[in-house]
Amino acid sequence: MVLRKFSICILASLFLLSGCSGIKNIQDLTYIVTIGMDYDPDHDEYIVYLQGLNFLNVAKQETRPIEPIPTLVGSARGKTLNLAVSKLYKLSRPPLFFGHLKALVLSDKVIEYKFKEVLEDVGRNRSLRPNLLLFTTDQNIEEIFHTKGLFGYPPVYTVMLTEENIEANLNDIGPISLMSFLRMYYEPVGSAFIPRLSVNQNAWQTNAPNPVLLLDGYSLFQHSDYKGILPSKEAIIVDWLLDKRNQINYGIHIDDELAATFELTSQKMKVKMKKDGLRPEFILELKVEAELLEKVKEVPYEKVKASLEESIKKEVQKVYDIGIEKKVDLLNIGEKYYRFNGDEYRKLMNSDQFYLTRDSLKKINVSVSISHYNAYRFNKEER
Template identity: 45%
Template sequence: MARNVILMIAASCILLSGCAGIKNIQDLTYIVSIGMDYDEEKDEYTVYLQGLNFLNVAKQEGGKTAEPVPIFVASAKGETLNLAVRKLYKLSEPPLFFGHVKTLVISKRIVQHKFKEVVEEVGRNRSIRPTLHIVTTDESIEEVFNINALFNYPAIYTVLFKKDFYEVAQNEIRPVPLMKFLREYYEPMNAAKLPSVKINKSGWKAEKDYPVLYFDGYTVFQNKKYIKELAFEDSLFLNWIMENYIALDERVEEDGKLAAAVKLESPELKFKYEENAPSPKFSIVLSIRADLLERVEDISPDRLRSLVEEKIKTKLRSLYLDGVERKIDYLNAGEKWFRMRPEKFAELKKHGNFYLDENSLTDIQVNVQILNFNSYKFNE
């Protein structure tokens, strides 16, 4: 009996010893963002790591405002991402931990010169989760990483760390997960978009200018190639149409004068393709719900609805024509077409030309339903 008890205790000790290598959570340096820049002359990458501890993670509670907790940013140069990061391991105690990386920030120099190599390397790296968000910037990455949220909230409350599109309410560009971007990036007839992050130093003040981060537009790719930077207003409009998770505040003009402001929600975009066309040829039907926010001029509901429909139709056609000129399928009309017609897509692919032209979009119908007039009175 005694012998059996001794054996049981010995076995328990062996099992417990298996946890001896596990580190306490405070004994690691948690990397939450990785930034990458590129020097074309030296053919060399610069990698930035943003590290936080638990004081950085928690919002400040209580009546007193705590002193801001510093953000730690490391950098190193190397021929590849892994070789650059390797140099930082010997300089980092507590040791680095990459299991909680949330955001990858890529410079515009990488976008223009080394994007394909970088995105492929990141995509196959097992240390990086496919759910992390990816953004571009032409700002100093070190400066981007050293910016806190408003009221000295930690950096993880900035736009770099929005968890998903459900945190975006209105008039904002949504974040893009790496997995979603790669799926669009490798599509043969599709535009892929990454938000571009900027620093604003004049919008907020706290005795002096208080810099904040925001998304300023899209970096656009087509057929695995970088094409252009899309301005914020066009990016927001495209985001609103394609994602359907945000609301859009829009000014309405009549004869060049501001007549009203409306809130646009729940867009439903439908394509109608011509069956026997050798390349995508289609019309668009866009249905929208709207609320009247402000009425500046005396305008009837029918006239207001007509002005909103005409403005959205004009913006949609303008964006489409810009895409045709630059060989970008902003609306992803080609993807929906070729999935239903693989044999025509194979034939079209042989010629190698862009599959849309000015006549590919045959008609645009916009239907606006105004649900709330915000207590404004209208004459019969």
């Protein structure tokens, strides 16, 4: 009886183990980590790029091969995205696997001609996760996919494949997930951003230029419509204002000369609204914590502090004015107006008028607190 029970246990164990026989080894699949999409309006065709991952190239340093392993990039055309990708399925052994897909890169032509169709296709595809990182570019996607990290590290070590908002950014904008973008894209007020990918050819060199990827501005959307591009400098300011964890290095010029540089951290921007007739009016209040990095010339403390506050105020006003020109609420200040004055907002929308004008922003109050001086000193009479 004991022998019979032992035999049954052995057979059951073998049966359970046989269920894993269909699992493929890591080297038996082609792992796709990024999809790029372009569009050819002349032929009405999509161009799809797939970036494959070779696990030998992401192993620990002591186990990596001496010879660098090239990045695998495939491309195909088709009248639909599925038809284009299916062509690469036929040409892929080991077969393609999309379970580790991390990023989606869209060309400006896709944004201009086919963006809403692509969003629908991506939303219907169960293989694409909502935490997929989203980027746009006006550069060659194949070149972007071949760009590696520093020291020959593979593309998984570039900004294209880093997680969304792991830590605070310094003088940079962060990546955004598909889910975070769609949350704002379909909102009736406020803007939605997609970071733009670019290749820098000259910043780093070995015995030849070492190209690196960077996030170089935003593609802008308002009311689910594409509104153009926000350059990198202004995009960094917007990101800094809307994400209190981010920091920027900022130089103050007094009498046309650099006087000091600071590292700035902003607290959450407060929006105060007052209603005047049909259109809203706003006051922005911004508290900034500053750390003195360099004191370049002797200037009284109060003058430095006042100049810093005035300079930040001008930066905020500039960003707001760019948004008005493009009919984009870059600072998302209209949310309170929509929430408490829905009827008035709908009247504006029915008249095809943007809910903000240059006169909507009545005042910007900036308060700077210099919390650290890094061994630099101001004389008592300067304070």
